[in-house]
Each structure stands twice: as structure tokens, then as C-alpha cells.
Amino acid sequence: xxxxxxxxxxxxxxxxxxxxxxxxxxxxxxxxxxxxxxxxxxxxxxxxxxxxxxxxxxxxxxxxxxxxxxxxxxxxxxxxxxxxxxxxxxxxxxxxxxxxxxxxxxxxxxxxxxxxxxxxxxxxxxxxxxxxxxxxxxxxxxxxxxxxxxxxxxxxxxxxxxxxxxxxxxxxxxxxxxxxxxxxxxxxxxxxxxxxxxxxxxxxxxxxxxxxxxxxxxxxxxxxxxxxxxxxxxxxxxxxxxxxxx
Amino acid sequence: xxxxxxxxxxxxxxxxxxxxxxxxxxxxxxxxxxxxxxxxxxxxxxxxxxxxxxxxxxxxxxxxxxxxxxxxxxxxxxxxxxxxxxxxxxxxxxxxxxxxxxxxxxxxxxxxxxxxxxxxxxxxxxxxxxxxxxxxxxxxxxxxxxxxxxxxxxxxxxxxxxxxxxxxxxxxxxxxxxxxxxxxxxxxxxxxxxxxxxxxxxxxxxxxxxxxxxxxxxxxxxxxxxxxxxxxxxxxxxxxxxxxxx
DNA sequence: CGCGCACCTGTCCGACCGGACAGGTCCGGC
DNA sequence: GCCGGACCTGTCCGGTCGGACAGGTGCGCG
Numbered sequence: 373x374x375x376x377x378x379x380x381x382x383x384x385x386x387x388x389x390x391x392x393x394x395x396x397x398x399x400x401x402x403x404x405x406x407x408x409x410x411x412x413x414x415x416x417x418x419x420x421x422x423x424x425x426x427x428x429x430x431x432x433x434x435x436x437x438x439x440x441x442x443x444x445x446x447x448x449x450x451x452x453x454x455x456x457x458x459x460x461x462x463x464x465x466x467x468x469x470x471x472x473x474x475x476x477x478x479x480x481x482x483x484x485x486x487x488x489x490x491x492x493x494x495x496x497x498x499x500x501x502x503x504x505x506x507x508x509x510x511x512x513x514x515x516x517x518x519x520x521x522x523x524x525x526x527x528x529x530x531x532x533x534x535x536x537x538x539x540x541x542x543x544x545x546x547x548x549x550x551x552x553x554x555x556x557x558x559x560x561x562x563x564x565x566x567x568x569x570x571x572x573x574x575x576x577x578x579x580x581x582x583x584x585x586x587x588x589x590x591x592x593x594x595x596x597x598x599x600x601x602x603x604x605x606x607x608x609x610x611x612x613x614x615x616x617x618x
Numbered sequence: 619x620x621x622x623x624x625x626x627x628x629x630x631x632x633x634x635x636x637x638x639x640x641x642x643x644x645x646x647x648x649x650x651x652x653x654x655x656x657x658x659x660x661x662x663x664x665x666x667x668x669x670x671x672x673x674x675x676x677x678x679x680x681x682x683x684x685x686x687x688x689x690x691x692x693x694x695x696x697x698x699x700x701x702x703x704x705x706x707x708x709x710x711x712x713x714x715x716x717x718x719x720x721x722x723x724x725x726x727x728x729x730x731x732x733x734x735x736x737x738x739x740x741x742x743x744x745x746x747x748x749x750x751x752x753x754x755x756x757x758x759x760x761x762x763x764x765x766x767x768x769x770x771x772x773x774x775x776x777x778x779x780x781x782x783x784x785x786x787x788x789x790x791x792x793x794x795x796x797x798x799x800x801x802x803x804x805x806x807x808x809x810x811x812x813x814x815x816x817x818x819x820x821x822x823x824x825x826x827x828x829x830x831x832x833x834x835x836x837x838x839x840x841x842x843x844x845x846x847x848x849x850x851x852x853x854x855x856x857x858x859x860x861x862x863x864x
Numbered sequence: 865c866g867c868g869c870a871c872c873t874g875t876c877c878g879a880c881c882g883g884a885c886a887g888g889t890c891c892g893g894c
Numbered sequence: 895g896c897c898g899g900a901c902c903t904g905t906c907c908g909g910t911c912g913g914a915c916a917g918g919t920g921c922g923c924g
Contacts, residue, residue, distance in 0.1 A: 374626075376622045376625065379622065379625035379626060380620075380625060382629065383625060383628065383629060383778055386632065386778075390711065390781050391711070503859075505751065505788075505792060505859075506752075506792060506857065506858070507859050507863065508860065508861065508862050532629055532632075532633065535636050542751075543751070546751060546752060546863065557668075566849060567849070567850065568850060568853075569846035569847045569849060569850030569853075571847075600815035601815045602849060603812060603813070603815060603848060603849040603852055604814060604815030606849055606853055607813040607852055607853075610752075610853060610857070611863045612752070613749075613752045613753050616666070616753065616754055616755065617792065617857045
């Protein structure tokens with residue numbers, strides 16, 4: 373059970389996570405979390421996933437005291453095929469406590485994996501991963517600490533916090549705040565029809581103007597968005613939030 | 619200051635907000651919030667915004683005991699040009715407490731607006747609005763209740779909760795969970811080049827295959843995604859998270 | 865050993881697009 | 895009153911695309 377001070381600290385950290393927008397701020401956020409629960413080693417990355425939630429690659433790695441040697445070992449030995457956490461990741465909505473996994477998954481290969489992790493000082497800890505909205509990428513948290521998951525207090529705090537650390541990383545990753553050129557209402561209207569696969573002629577009927585007029589707006593939008601064709605213009609407009617989802 | 623019970627209730631509601639994915643679940647979430655603080659009337663909608671954060675239109679309205687007559691009055695009289703909350707909306711990250719606005723904005727037209735709202739029983743309450751990520755839309759909350767903002771406890775709870783109610787509405791609006799046809803790795807690869815405005819010929823160089831092979835994959839992707847041209851295929855793939863943001 | 869599937873390649877043709885040329889109206893601001 | 899911007903229209907042409915025809919290899923699975 374959490375004390376009142378804990379509850380306030382958790383709420384304030386969740387509150388603070390809202391305003392995180394840069395990698396530096398996210399780094400600070402992780403350090404704040406480490407003051408609340410005894411996180412000693414942290415490794416956060418953005419994972420690209422395929423349709424089956426398997427990790428295709430990672431980027432934007434943030435490591436705080438996490439043993440590089442273990443990460444190298446993990447990669448070189450292909451331990452991702454053994455690690456139970458890796459299999460469950462991105463499916464569970466909750467942090468995966470390593471101690472729980474050790475109780476549940478006890479095959480010989482998995483036992484060897486646990487022993488191997490132990491050699492690198494990774495006994496207590498958790499993994500957390502979740503897809504970013506409308507993205508093939510996901511967050512991937514690994515945090516370890518001597519007393520990190522042996523107290524119910526720590527586990528509760530972690531369970532509360534992680535979804536919001538994920539949300540912060542999402543904001544950082546998607547780079548919410550960008551300066552984009554302003555499009556005229558007509559240009560936006562035209563792009564909104566293009567995304568449905570309409571041709572110049574079809575849009576011209578919708579807007580009750582000439583086909584050339586549609587072409588005119590598309591050309592202007594392409595120039596403003598620095599796109600080399602209408603497809604890229606729509607892709608940029610979509611990603612910048614200039615036009616809506618169909 | 620919040621009691622321990624309040625803190626737990628707030629945290630649990632924030633926790634529950636994570637799992638909201640449908641309009642019904644969101645409706646239930648709002649009702650749970652109304653049990654925590656004396657919200658008597660609620661009106662939630664999704665607002666389409668232009669570049670200057672002005673409301674272009676609204677959709678997906680959810681009203682709980684909110685006076686329809688007021689909404690009609692508001693719209694017909696164009697009170698959006700008078701309402702201080704409407705001006706500040708989508709800029710502030712925090713709920714706008716009506717009582718605070720009444721103290722700050724005291725022009726004659728605004729006083730008349732307050733009196734008018736009073737006639738509809740809208741004295742205490744707040745407005746909250748925030749853009750959805752990478753979208754031209756935003757959430758728009760209006761909640762009213764007799765004792766809603768006269769106690770520091772209620773204001774604190776509201777301040778903590780609203781960002782998460784917003785996040786839930788965002789999930790509902792963007793309709794995260796969809797069943798989409800699986801694309802082959804090659805098809806995804808090709809679409810990922812198309813979004814940068816590449817032509818068949820340019821992609822064929824990147825993939826070191828013939829121009830015809832690229833065309834082949836694009837055709838298959840279009841068929842699977844039920845798109846009438848490559849532009850729509852990319853738009854669909856982007857919106858479904860099948861391919862990444864450039 | 866077929867069967868399906870992913871992957872790759874070719875040709876043809878009508879439709880569509882991108883870029884260049886050219887022109888016009890209407891409206892708000894200096 | 896002039897200037898800039900949004901908006902609209904036209905023609906021409908080379909390049910690209912969409913859809914149809916045709917074919918091929920390699921791999922896993924029953």
C-alpha cells in the first residue's frame with residue numbers, strides 16, 4: 373500500500389510527464405522516477421515492430437548505468453528468442469516484473485538466461501513496452517535495481533508510472549511541436565480529397581471548379597510542403613496534422 | 619489538499635483511463651469522474667481546428683445533462699466570440715475555471731455572457747481543450763456543477779484528471795484498434811519509399827530490382843488496402859500504422 | 865510432389881500527373 | 895491606388911501511373 377506522500381509524488385510525476393517534449397526533459401523524467409523507486413539501471417529505446425509485434429530494430433536509445441556488456445551479449449547471443457519478457461512485450465499493458473517471469477517460465481534455456489542476467493547484476497527489475505498510437509514503433513523500457521521489485525510499494529509505483537513514461541516518450545518520439553507552412557483552406561480541402569484517392573477531375577466535381585483549379589491548389593501545396601509529388605504532399609500534411617484521418 | 623482516499627481514487631481513475639478505447643467506455647469514465655467531484659452537467663465534443671486554434675466544427679458530441687438550450691443559444695448568438703474560455707482554449711494546458719475567468723475578464727460583453735450562462739444554471743464549472751497528437755482535431759470539455767469549483771479539493775482533482783480524460787478521448791477518436799490487412803515486408807518497404815515522393819524508377823534503384831517489380835508490389839498493396847491509387851494506399855497505410863512517419 | 869505465396873520481370877496503352885507557358889477576378893492592407 | 899494573396903482558368907508536352915496481358919524462381923507445407 374502506498375503512503376500519502378507516495379501518492380502525491382506519483383501524481384506529480386504523472387503530472388510532470390505531461391509537459392515532457394524533448395529528449396532532455398524525458399531524461400530528467402526518468403531520473404525523477406529513479407528517485408521515487410530504487411531504479412539503478414535504465415535502458416530505454418524506441419523499437420520498430422513488424423505486424424507480429426516482433427522487434428525489427430531500435431533507435432533513440434537512452435541508457436542510464438545499464439550494462440553495455442549485457443546489451444551486447446543479449447544481441448550477439450540472440451537472447452531475444454529466449455527472454456520471456458521479449459515474447460510478452462507490447463502485448464501486456466503492464467510492466468513485466470522479472471521475478472514474476474522467473475516463477476512462470478522455467479525451461480532450461482530460460483533458467484540459463486536468468487543466470488546469465490544475474491552475472492551482469494540484473495536480478496530485480498522490469499520490462500515495459502507499448503506501441504505508440506498509429507505507429508509501427510513502440511517504447512521499450514528496461515529498469516533494474518537491487519530492491520526494485522521486492523517491495524509492493526515499488527511495484528505499485530512502477531505500475532502507475534510506466535504508462536505515463538511511455539506517453540512522454542511517445543511525444544518525444546513523434547516530435548509533436550514543429551513549424552509547418554500554413555496551407556490555405558482550399559489547399560487543405562483539396563489534399564483532404566486526394567487522400568481518398570481522388571483524381572484532379574473527381575475533386576473538381578466535388579469543389580465545383582475546373583480541373584485546372586484543383587491542379588493549381590495541389591501545385592501550391594506541393595511547393596509549400598516541399599514535396600516532389602502529390603503523394604508526398606499528402607503524407608507530409610497527414611504527419612503534420614494539417615489534414616485529418618479519413 | 620487531497621486526502622489519501624482522494625489520491626487513490628484519482629490515481630485509479632487515471633489508471634482506468636488508460637484502457638478506454640470505445641465511446642461507451644469513455645462515457646463510463648466521465649460518469650466515474652462525476653462521482654469523484656460534483657460534476658452535474660457535462661458536454662464533451664471533438665473540435666476541428668484551423669491553424670489559429672479556432673474551432674471550425676465539432677463532432678462526436680457527448681452530452682450528459684448539459685442544457686441543450688444553452689448550446690443552441692451559444693451557437694445562435696455566436697457567443698464563441700465573447701466567451702473568454704473559447705479564446706484561451708487549446709492554448710492552456712490546464713482546465714479553465716470559469717470563476718477565475720470571471721475575475722480576470724470583466725468587459726461589459728463578457729459580464730453579459732456570464733449573466734446569460736447564469737440563467738441556464740451554468741455558474742461553477744470549467745472548460746478544457748487540447749489538441750490530439752498529429753491531428754487538426756482537439757478535445758473540448760465543458761463541465762458544470764453547483765459546488766464544482768468552490769472547493770480546492772475539486773479543483774485539484776479536476777486539474778489532475780483532465781489531461782487523462784483528454785488522452786482517453788484521443789484514443790476513442792483516433793480509433794486505435796482496427797483490423798487491417800497484412801502487407802508483406804516488401805510491400806511495406808515500397809510504401810515507405812513512396813511516402814517520400816519517390817517514383818517507381820527511384821524505388822527500383824533503392825531496392826535493386828526492376829521498375830516492374832516495384833509496380834508489382836504497389837499494385838498488390840493497393841488491392842489489399844482497397845485503395846484506388848498509390849496515394850490512397852500510402853494514406854491508409856500511414857493512418858493504420860502500417861508504415862512509419864517520415 | 866504439387867499448391868500457395870512472396871517475389872520478380874516483361875510489354876502495351878489509355879489515363880493521369882508535373883511543370884511550363886499564359887491569363888483573369890476579388891479583396892484587404894499600406 | 896497599387897500590391898500581394900487567394901482563387902480561378904486555359905493549353906501544351908513529356909513523364910508517370912494503373913490495369914491488363916504475359917511469364918519466371920524459390921520456399922514452406924501438407
